[in-house]
Amino acid sequence: MxxxxxxxxxxxxxxxxxxxxxxxxxxxxxxxxxxxxxxxxxxxxxxxxxxGMDNLVRAMVHEGFARLHRRMSTVRATTDPVADMMALGYAYRANALDHPPLYQVMFGSAALGGFALADGDRQHGRYTLQPLVDAVARATAQGRFRTGDPLLVAQNMWIALHGLVSLELGGYLIEPYDPDVCFEAQLRSLMVGAGDDPDQAAASYARARRRRSPRA
Amino acid sequence: MxxxxxxxxxxxxxxxxxxxxxxxxxxxxxxxxxxxxxxxxxxxxxxxxxxGMDNLVRAMVHEGFARLHRRMSTVRATTDPVADMMALGYAYRANALDHPPLYQVMFGSAALGGFALADGDRQHGRYTLQPLVDAVARATAQGRFRTGDPLLVAQNMWIALHGLVSLELGGYLIEPYDPDVCFEAQLRSLMVGAGDDPDQAAASYARARRRRSPRA
DNA sequence: TTCTTTAAGTAACGGTGTTACGTAACTGCG
DNA sequence: CGCAGTTACGTAACACCGTTACTTAAAGAA
The missing domain is CATH 1.10.10 (Arc Repressor Mutant, subunit A)
Incomplete structure (x- = not known):
């Protein structure tokens, strides 16, 4: 009316x-x-x-990235940068598991009726990686990682995290190798792959586990 | 009529x-x-x-997994199992880049109008990992990897590969850190993370590069 | 030849994103 | 205060989507 x-x-x-x-x-x-x-x-x-629907979804995606960024920012830097990285990994995964459909839309895993994000939207979430990049730089400065480009190492970790979360949300990771098991193995493997000592990585993992999942 | x-x-x-x-x-x-x-x-x-449309798509997904399996099977085992793993990684990525929309449907990254794969479909592609598992076992037997569960290590590599391919197809990996750069860094990091020596991993990487992308 | 089964078409139903058009309310200006 | 212009919304329609009765025609069996 x-x-x-x-x-x-x-x-x-x-x-x-x-x-x-x-x-x-x-x-x-x-x-x-x-x-x-x-x-x-x-x-x-x-x-x-x-x-149009596209722009509305785009706005939601921006909000989703902002929330992810806020959540990652709650992870405080400690004297153990490798544990910090793992804590950031927990935060990343926890955020995705708290809002599965939103995560899938953010990263293109939900076509939403043939709609697509613009290039700018896809790279909008890039600033989210910053805490991770910082932690990598600290780990490198402490000599726990081989010297290299911190952003490349961080992006590598992000890629692996996304792979895990994406497959987990899709229901591809099952039984004896369920998401939790894979996640733990992945975190430690990533750190060793970046140059950390396996024992130190295990110790940092234990430390990170203790300060699990800071709330959104 | x-x-x-x-x-x-x-x-x-x-x-x-x-x-x-x-x-x-x-x-x-x-x-x-x-x-x-x-x-x-x-x-x-x-x-x-x-x-219905669901079953038709399901049939396409099965065919997609079969093709992926065939392509992975063309990678022959050599005396360098780590290079074999990397070659399998190339094959995996090449297959995805040859059929991007199909890959996205296979792994749920394309909702296709609210349709969803059944649980069985998602795990149907599991046998595809077998060549990778075998290569991990050989690498472990040669002492290049820390002893551990080969299937877990293989699945970890699959997860990372999927993360890369998924983000690449989605257009999330840009400029100085484009997919090729990330892929190389990721492959070497994965092997080192599994226990390989960085220098040996680099050598295997060079070897794998030379026998690039066997044709579908 | 006739009967049964099966594969296909026709047409419709309800749902989707999107848009042209009308209309009512608010806003600024004299 | 009153009038114009702009903006925000609703109505109704269009074209398309997946799906489903219902019907019809062809193929095979007796």
């Missing part, structure tokens, strides 16, 4: 509803019509505020 | 058309109607032969 002028920013209401829909029903449940129904508006609201 | 009884197995024609559509237009271009048009049939053909 009459356009109801109640919003306080219908845009944010749409975003919240979209996040809830995505979390509760997965990517398939996030449609313009259900979104409109959830906020008591019409489907055109999506277009006046975002210009 | 009249049902034309011409097929020689309309089913295979549908599969071929589906593979072509997927490769040329991506997951979004693969619809029942375009599929039907491509083979000159009606959309019901998909249902009489596959019982």
């Amino acid at each position: 009459s356009p109801r002028r109640i919003d306080p920013t219908l845009a944010t209401a749409l975003l919240e509803a979209a996040a809830r829909l995505l979390a509760e029903e997965g990517a398939a449940g996030l449609t313009t019509r259900r979104l409109a129904a959830a906020v008591g508006a019409s489907t055109t609201a999506v277009y006046t505020h975002f210009g | 009249s049902p034309r009884r011409i097929d020689p197995t309309l089913a295979t024609a549908l599969l071929e058309a589906a593979a072509r559509l997927l490769a040329e237009e991506g997951a979004a271009g693969l619809t029942t109607r375009r599929l039907a048009a491509a083979v000159g049939a009606s959309t019901t053909a998909v249902y009489t032969h596959f019982g």
Whole structure:
């Protein structure tokens, strides 16, 4: 009927509803019509505020990266940079497991009806790696890693983490080699691969385990 | 009009058309109607032969795993098992880069309209890892890897490879740290992480590079 | 030849993203 | 205060999607 002028920013209401829909029903449940129904508006609201479903999803992805960044930032640097890296790995994985569909959308694992992120969106999350890069630099400075490009080492760890999380969310890692087992093996292997001593890596792993999963 | 009884197995024609559509237009271009048009049939053909889009896609995924397995099998075992592992890594990545949309569907990175693989489908590709497991066992027997579970080490490498390929296909790996750079660093890091000596890993890497990418 | 089975087509249903168009409310200016 | 312009929304439609009754025609068996 009459356009109801109640919003306080219908845009944010749409975003919240979209996040809830995505979390509760997965990517398939996030449609313009259900979104409109959830906020008591019409489907055109999506277009006046975002210009289409793509941009709305893009906004959600940005928020997702921001939340990931916040979570990674809660991991404080200690005197054991390798343990710090592992703690960052825990934070990364915990964030993904807390919001599986969002993670899958962020990294393209949920087509969301043929929509695609722009180039800029994909690299938008790059700053998220910074804490990891710093930790690598500290580990290298302490002589625990072979000298090399810290960003390359960090990116390598990110790649492996994404592989694990992606396969875990997809349900590809099963029984005796379940995600937890793989994750532990992967973390230690990554550090040894970067140059750390296996025993020291194991000690750092034990240390990182103790300060598990800082809350979002 | 009249049902034309011409097929020689309309089913295979549908599969071929589906593979072509997927490769040329991506997951979004693969619809029942375009599929039907491509083979000159009606959309019901998909249902009489596959019982729905899901099963048709499932069949394509199985074929994709079979092709991956064939490609991995062309990597012959040599006296340098670490180089063999790296060659298997090349084969894995080359296969994915040859059929990007198919790879993304195989590993859930393309929702294909809310359809999902069954549990069995996801683990169907598991046998593909066997050549890798064998190579790990040989490397361990030669003392180049720390003693441990070969399947866990192989799965760890698979996870990292998938992370790289997945991010590469998604366009997340850019400029100074492009996929090729990351891939090389990753391969060597993986071997060192499993216990190999850095120098020996570098030598094996050079050896693997020389026998690059056996053809599908 | 007739009967049964099977594969295909037709047409529809409900759902999707998107858009043209109308309309009501707010905003700024005189 | 009142009038224009802009903006935000709803309505209704379009084209497309997967899926499914229902029907029809062909193939094989007796």
